[in-house]
Amino acid sequence: MAGEDASYEIKSVQTVRGMEARTMAKWEKEGWEFVTQSQEPLLRTKLTFRRLKPKRPRYLLPAAAGALLLLGIIVAVGAAREGADTPEANASPTNAAVVQSEQPSKGPSDTPSQKAEPSEPAKATPVVSAAEQTLTVQNNSELAALLAGSDSDYDSIQGFATKYKDRTIEFDGNISYMNNHGDYKTRYDILIGAGNYSATSMIGPNFQFKDVNIVSDLHLTGSNIPEGIGKGDNLHIIARVEGFNRVQGLFFLKPVSTSVR
Numbered sequence: 001m002a003g004e005d006a007s008y009e010i011k012s013v014q015t016v017r018g019m020e021a022r023t024m025a026k027w028e029k030e031g032w033e034f035v036t037q038s039q040e041p042l043l044r045t046k047l048t049f050r051r052l053k054p055k056r057p058r059y060l061l062p063a064a065a066g067a068l069l070l071l072g073i074i075v076a077v078g079a080a081r082e083g084a085d086t087p088e089a090n091a092s093p094t095n096a097a098v099v100q101s102e103q104p105s106k107g108p109s110d111t112p113s114q115k116a117e118p119s120e121p122a123k124a125t126p127v128v129s130a131a132e133q134t135l136t137v138q139n140n141s142e143l144a145a146l147l148a149g150s151d152s153d154y155d156s157i158q159g160f161a162t163k164y165k166d167r168t169i170e171f172d173g174n175i176s177y178m179n180n181h182g183d184y185k186t187r188y189d190i191l192i193g194a195g196n197y198s199a200t201s202m203i204g205p206n207f208q209f210k211d212v213n214i215v216s217d218l219h220l221t222g223s224n225i226p227e228g229i230g231k232g233d234n235l236h237i238i239a240r241v242e243g244f245n246r247v248q249g250l251f252f253l254k255p256v257s258t259s260v261r
Contacts, residue, residue: 007052007053008050008051008052008053009050009051009052009053010035010048010049010050011027011032011048011049011050011051012046012047012048012049013027013046013047013048013049013152014040014044014045014046014047014152014249015044015045015047015151015249016043016044016045016177016191016206016249016250017039017043017044017045018177019045019176019177019191019202020037020045020047021200022176022198022199022200022201022202023047023202024047025200025201026200026201026202027047027049028049029201031051032049032050032051033049033050033051034047034048034049035048035049035050036048041247042247042248044248044249131167134168134169134170134238135164135167135168135169135170136169136170136171137171142160142163142164143160143169143171146160146204146205147171147194147195147203147204148194148203148204149203149204149205150203151202151203151204151205151206151249152249154244154246154249157205157244157251158244158246161241161243161244161251162243162244164241165241165242165243166240166241166242167240167241168238168239168240168241168256169238169239169240169241169253170236170237170238171194171236171237172194172195172196172234172235172236172237172261173192173193173194173195173204173207173234173235173236173237174192174193174194174195174196174197174232174233174234174235175190175191175192175197175229175230175231175232175233175235176191176192176193176197176202176206176231177190177191177231178190178191178229178230178231181210181211181212184211186213186214187211187212187213188209188211188212188213188214189208189209189210189211189212190208190209190212191206191207191208192206192207192208192209192235192237192253193206193207194207196234197231197232197233197234205244205251206249206250206251207239207250207251207252207253208250208251208252208253209239209253209254209255210250210252212255214228214229217255218255218258219255219256219257219258220257220258220259220260221257221258221259222259222260224260225259225260226260229260233260234260234261235258235259235260235261236258236259236260236261237253237255237258238255238256238257238258239253239254239255239256240253240254240256241253242254
């Protein structure tokens with residue numbers, strides 16, 4: 001137990017209702033202690049955590065000052081050496097010796113020149129503009145960071161959703177949660193996580209396919225199309241960015257094609 005005078009950092013996190021245990025496990029793994037939870041509107045739950053603030057060692061300030069002083073000395077010595085090692089200017093080009101060719105130029109060749117055969121015109125390669133290119137973790141570092149980040153980093157998530165609205169992204173994900181949309185029997189709200197499914201942890205934003213039919217809207221592809229999908233299935237997803245709802249904490253996607261991994 002920490003002493004009574006211990007100082008704590010406080011963190012509040014919102015999560016989708018039903019995902020509380022996974023969210024608690026994620027933050028407790030990072031050293032946070034669960035304190036309270038409360039129900040929020042729109043099927044959200046607010047979780048509060050705390051952890052001890054690290055004490056700052058007193059010797060850090062003198063050490064930093066010494067390091068800065070040493071760095072200044074190194075820079076000054078380097079500048080002095082660079083000035084001393086500067087090579088002298090090259091000799092003027094007017095003093096360079098002019099070398100004449102000893103071999104007279106040959107007259108016209110007696111061998112008749114061969115006519116070049118006409119080459120076939122090169123086939124035009126379709127060019128995909130940057131605005132039409134599908135974003136992947138290989139060609140877009142911002143998408144890679146988004147998928148590896150936290151679902152509570154709303155500023156980064158909203159920044160990506162705004163910048164790449166209506167662009168197509170492609171990534172490996174999983175079905176973290178799935179429920180019927182309203183009173184419909186064949187339409188669903190599907191919560192998508194990044195990477196492979198885990199019952200105890202989740203990375204990346206809370207992506208959602210909202211109000212979709214599995215057959216007509218998910219556009220299932222691949223050599224092994226299942227009759228149905230559900231929570232825990234790993235997917236390969238190509239989808240269009242629709243936007244981020246900061247109140248709900250949901251990043252909405254429109255499916256382009258989906259395949260089960």
